[in-house]
Amino acid sequence: MNIDNWILELKASLSTAKKEILVNLRYPLWVVFWAIMPIFWLAPFILQGRALVGGRFSESFGELTGTKDFITFAIIGSSLYAYVMSALWGTGLSLRREQWGGTLEMILISPCNKFSILFGKALSDSILTSFYAIIQFALASLIFGAMVKVENLGFAISVVLLMILAFYGIGFVLSGVILMYKEPGALLNFVDTLIYTICPVNYPLRALMLFLGSAGYYIVMVSIFFPLTPALEIVRTLLLPSFNPYLNVATAISYLVATMVIFLIGGMYLFNFVDKIIRKKGGVEAY
Amino acid sequence: MQDYSIITNGIRKVYRKGEGGFLFRKKNKETIIALDDVSLSIKRGELFGLLGPNGAGKTTLVKILSTLILPDAGTALVNGYDVLKEPGKVRASIGVVSSGERSLYWKLTARENLEYFARLYKVPDQVAKRRIRELLNLMGLEDRADELVEKYSSGMRQKLAIARAMLHDPEVLLLDEPTLGLDPSFSKSIRSFIREELNKKQGKTILLTTHYMEEADKMCDRVAFITKGRIVAVDTPERLKNMIGKNEVLKLVVEELRESVSNVVKNLPFLDDYGITGMEQNSIKTIRMYMKNVDSHIQEIVESFSNAGCRILSLSVEKPTLEDVFIKLTGEALRDEY
Amino acid sequence: MNEGGWHRLNDELKIVATVMKKELILYFRYPVWVLFDALMPLLWVVSLVIYGMALVGSPYSDNLARLANTGDYVSFTVVGMVVSSFAYSTLWGMSYAMRGEQWSGTLETTFLTPCSRFSVLLGKAFSNMLTTSAWVIIQITLVALVFGLRINIVNLPLALLFFLIALPSFIGIGFSLAGIVLDFKEHSAFVNFLSSLLGLLLPISYPLSVLPPILRYFSYLLPPTYAIEGMRSLLIMNSSLSELTSLVVPLIFFDVFWLFTGIAIFIREERRVLKKGTLGYY
Numbered sequence: 001m002n003i004d005n006w007i008l009e010l011k012a013s014l015s016t017a018k019k020e021i022l023v024n025l026r027y028p029l030w031v032v033f034w035a036i037m038p039i040f041w042l043a044p045f046i047l048q049g050r051a052l053v054g055g056r057f058s059e060s061f062g063e064l065t066g067t068k069d070f071i072t073f074a075i076i077g078s079s080l081y082a083y084v085m086s087a088l089w090g091t092g093l094s095l096r097r098e099q100w101g102g103t104l105e106m107i108l109i110s111p112c113n114k115f116s117i118l119f120g121k122a123l124s125d126s127i128l129t130s131f132y133a134i135i136q137f138a139l140a141s142l143i144f145g146a147m148v149k150v151e152n153l154g155f156a157i158s159v160v161l162l163m164i165l166a167f168y169g170i171g172f173v174l175s176g177v178i179l180m181y182k183e184p185g186a187l188l189n190f191v192d193t194l195i196y197t198i199c200p201v202n203y204p205l206r207a208l209m210l211f212l213g214s215a216g217y218y219i220v221m222v223s224i225f226f227p228l229t230p231a232l233e234i235v236r237t238l239l240l241p242s243f244n245p246y247l248n249v250a251t252a253i254s255y256l257v258a259t260m261v262i263f264l265i266g267g268m269y270l271f272n273f274v275d276k277i278i279r280k281k282g283g284v285e286a287y
Numbered sequence: 288m289q290d291y292s293i294i295t296n297g298i299r300k301v302y303r304k305g306e307g308g309f310l311f312r313k314k315n316k317e318t319i320i321a322l323d324d325v326s327l328s329i330k331r332g333e334l335f336g337l338l339g340p341n342g343a344g345k346t347t348l349v350k351i352l353s354t355l356i357l358p359d360a361g362t363a364l365v366n367g368y369d370v371l372k373e374p375g376k377v378r379a380s381i382g383v384v385s386s387g388e389r390s391l392y393w394k395l396t397a398r399e400n401l402e403y404f405a406r407l408y409k410v411p412d413q414v415a416k417r418r419i420r421e422l423l424n425l426m427g428l429e430d431r432a433d434e435l436v437e438k439y440s441s442g443m444r445q446k447l448a449i450a451r452a453m454l455h456d457p458e459v460l461l462l463d464e465p466t467l468g469l470d471p472s473f474s475k476s477i478r479s480f481i482r483e484e485l486n487k488k489q490g491k492t493i494l495l496t497t498h499y500m501e502e503a504d505k506m507c508d509r510v511a512f513i514t515k516g517r518i519v520a521v522d523t524p525e526r527l528k529n530m531i532g533k534n535e536v537l538k539l540v541v542e543e544l545r546e547s548v549s550n551v552v553k554n555l556p557f558l559d560d561y562g563i564t565g566m567e568q569n570s571i572k573t574i575r576m577y578m579k580n581v582d583s584h585i586q587e588i589v590e591s592f593s594n595a596g597c598r599i600l601s602l603s604v605e606k607p608t609l610e611d612v613f614i615k616l617t618g619e620a621l622r623d624e625y
Numbered sequence: 626m627n628e629g630g631w632h633r634l635n636d637e638l639k640i641v642a643t644v645m646k647k648e649l650i651l652y653f654r655y656p657v658w659v660l661f662d663a664l665m666p667l668l669w670v671v672s673l674v675i676y677g678m679a680l681v682g683s684p685y686s687d688n689l690a691r692l693a694n695t696g697d698y699v700s701f702t703v704v705g706m707v708v709s710s711f712a713y714s715t716l717w718g719m720s721y722a723m724r725g726e727q728w729s730g731t732l733e734t735t736f737l738t739p740c741s742r743f744s745v746l747l748g749k750a751f752s753n754m755l756t757t758s759a760w761v762i763i764q765i766t767l768v769a770l771v772f773g774l775r776i777n778i779v780n781l782p783l784a785l786l787f788f789l790i791a792l793p794s795f796i797g798i799g800f801s802l803a804g805i806v807l808d809f810k811e812h813s814a815f816v817n818f819l820s821s822l823l824g825l826l827l828p829i830s831y832p833l834s835v836l837p838p839i840l841r842y843f844s845y846l847l848p849p850t851y852a853i854e855g856m857r858s859l860l861i862m863n864s865s866l867s868e869l870t871s872l873v874v875p876l877i878f879f880d881v882f883w884l885f886t887g888i889a890i891f892i893r894e895e896r897r898v899l900k901k902g903t904l905g906y907y
Contacts, residue, residue: 041821
């Protein structure tokens with residue numbers, strides 16, 4: 001493949017991202033919804049914490065994580081979780097949305113690489129999600145207060161970027177698999193809840209191991225292979241004063257990089273596989 | 288070889304029915320043969336019509352040629368490229384217009400739609416800019432190019448869909464029922480645009496599928512009849528119509544009350560041929576009778592049917608059409624009529 | 626009620642039962658969904674309980690004891706989750722089912738039949754409650770086994786009675802929502818928004834006293850709030866009769882109010898949609 005062609009593919013990808021963002025902005029109600037809603041999902045956890053410990057610091061939490069401030073812990077967790085939701089409900093559903101709209105076939109018969117299109121879609125999702133995540137972080141800090149080491153913010157953001165790339169792989173697989181499901185909502189809801197439960201979004205990995213016994217141990221072993229988990233460990237180490245991670249930073253980074261490569265390559269491979277099944281079964285309309 | 292833009296050889300596609308995703312596949316062995324041993328050769332610069340009723344397999348063939356469906360058997364070359372081995376080159380050579388107006392982004396403007404697809408078709412930016420301007424002009428959409436497509440009429444959307452298919456100046460156009468659902472006067476202008484501008488002036492090879500016989504008759508250089516996944520005849524409209532001979536057609540719609548209409552028709556010695564269509568469970572039949580000197584036989588025909596207890600609902604004398612040939616060859620009507 | 630009235634009622638009850646049966650059959654035709662439905666509330670309870678454990682280090686919170694008469698937050702949260710899942714299944718069940726029928730194209734045919742629309746809606750609501758009950762029982766058993774539950778079994782019949790008092794208001798709200806989605810095409814955004822809002826306002830995993838006062842007023846406008854508090858008092862707190870009365874009286878008021886409002890909204894929306902001719906659209 002020559003360099004000119006790479007540039008054309010890249011342009012197709014960027015155009016896809018631009019188109020997605022344009023279309024998104026033409027549904028202003030949804031933009032407001034995604035900007036505001038996450039705070040409604042986070043608030044119950046913070047209120048529950050306040051009811052149980054009567055403040056923002058928990059001794060028990062401190063013993064498990066090194067930091068007693070469970071509120072900042074949860075704010076970081078839910079801000080990063082936004083990217084999981086975007087991989088599931090954004091990129092995962094993106095081809096399905098084209099199918100509903102009737103445009104799926106038209107983009108699949110263009111000569112540009114399918115992954116240029118998928119990458120563009122994922123890119124637009126992560127741009128929009130970053131916008132929402134920043135709003136969420138800001139709103140949450142304003143309402144509940146967050147205490148972070150601001151000097152490490154740059155490093156933390158680069159870790160988040162690695163995680164986002166890993167999630168692109170998940171988005172690719174799902175976008176293919178979902179074309180075969182009549183009602184993908186139930187599947188996505190389940191995967192969403194499952195990830196939320198096994199990853200350290202609101203509680204640390206050590207809590208899973210402590211309170212679920214050996215089952216908890218196995219859950220943690222699965223969880224660390226999901227990019228969100230090592231990413232949260234690193235970001236919290238960077239941002240929370242005196243945070244004591246379950247995975248040390250070097251291990252977490254190697255897990256994150258490894259899962260990123262595996263998820264991306266695996267995601268592309270699986271997407272191709274599903275694509276072939278669909279075209280054998282009788283085309284993208286016959287679901 | 289270079290004289291043909293599309294060659295298919297023994298294409299076969301079977302759909303397995305049964306819903307369900309891949310986790311819980313139902314054990315339902317019901318199959319539908321969508322295409323059965325389809326072999327066609329379409330010449331460069333030709334406007335080729337694929338005529339057949341709904342569900343005959345036309346769309347499946349177009350989708351196989353546009354790499355959206357993999358055939359179970361057979362090969363297909365588009366612009367010299369194999370759809371299985373070089374799908375990327377095939378896609379770069381074709382422009383596709385489908386029926387239905389949902390193939391565009393309604394929340395984008397016409398210009399935004401074209402700009403986006405130009406990028407997907409890897410048209411260099413400078414060329415794309417000029418091309419989009421030309422196409423909007425050609426389609427008469429330049430005044431409303433910056434309006435959202437959701438505000439367009441269905442005719443305008445179809446024009447835009449054609450413009451989109453022309454963006455990368457493809458060798459081959461695949462038009463799948465391009466006038467379906469459009470109002471008659473607009474259909475007419477789209478048809479003449481396809482024939483005069485796209486085919487004659489710009490020299491595109493066009494495969495057009497349709498179930499309107501006028502469309503196939505008036506526009507196409509050659510027509511293939513397709514029914515139940517099989518090609519039953521391929522020729523120019525003129526030569527196909529000659530299969531009926533120099534006959535005239537008497538079209539009769541009757542309600543079958545006592546005797547079967549086929550018994551009545553069999554006893555008319557002066558008929559060269561006939562075709563009967565109509566639903567099985569319905570007593571209303573359409574009979575097309577081919578003969579010379581219709582005028583001298585009308586009286587006798589009407590009497591025979593009346594005597595057999597048939598109620599005559601309408602009667603007309605027509606020139607033979609492609610539909611007559613189609614009915615003669617397949618025993619099937621293109622559209623459900625009574 | 627005269628003889629004809631009884632006959633009519635009997636017929637409508639049969640329709641409720643028929644709709645329930647149909648909905649249940651359809652539900653179990655999608656085994657994957659059933660599995661997801663069964664597992665999801667369980668995952669939610671587990672994550673709420675583990676979060677609590679991480680915060681206080683034991684199944685008992687002194688602070689909660691100060692706020693809510695009980696420190697046993699595992700039982701506290703489980704009761705909250707159970708009652709709210711019943712509330713949700715009644716509230717959304719009907720509108721989701723309507724939506725489903727619009728999707729599959731069967732809504733118009735259903736509405737062509739001479740039976741009362743409300744019988745159809747009730748059938749849908751009850752079938753939902755039945756499946757929810759099944760998952761809730763699994764949920765409670767597993768949590769009891771893993772984390773331990775201390776529930777006052779003696780009061781269970783009273784608690785059920787209490788729930789029955791709350792039920793008409795849920796059904797009334799369900800009617801209203803079903804009416805609204807008939808014509809409101811952005812259904813998923815609407816449901817998502819409302820259920821997220823309820824997730825914050827209902828005292829599921831915390832007592833109302835930790836909510837900012839302004840939000841608390843909104844909580845007291847929601848019948849499920851009273852249902853959760855009442856069931857909790859009966860099942861884990863052994864509250865006094867006067868406390869219960871203070872919950873029952875507003876519930877009865879809500880029952881009357883929401884049933885009438887729900888029926889009125891549904892009838893009005895149906896008429897509107899029939900006028901516009903968009904009943905079958907989605």
